Amino acid sequence: MEHIFIICIVIKGELVIISTDIQKKSMKRLLETLINKVFVEDLELMYGKGSHIKVNQVKYCTTNKHFLIDYKLFVSDPVLFEEIYLGGVEMLMSESWVWTGLDEKRILLTVTYDII
DSSP states (O other): OOOOEEEEEEETTEEEEEEEOSOHHHHHHHHHHIIIIITHHHHHHHHOTTOEEEEEEEEEETTTTEEEEEEEEEESOHHHHHHHTTHHHHHHHHHHHHHTTSOTTSEEEEEEEEEO
């Protein structure tokens, strides 16, 4: 049985409806939208204006029963990045995961980063 989640978010006065059916493309889109739109102020505060993420892959590991999220962080301010490193974006990803309706404790994050 597949579960379908429909999430409605108001971003700067605009209603954004995200439907996720636990498929790779929609889950990637959901996480990218949450971090790059909903948590954009936090992301830019930690890593500089214009910083964003791109989710490369969301994969369910049947052996360990967890989701693997592979993403890339694009950083615009290297000085802020040195101070905060990756802890901030991991916190934002965990906060975004709560919105998916899935078990928050069952995620594993892998990250690469690039200076833009």
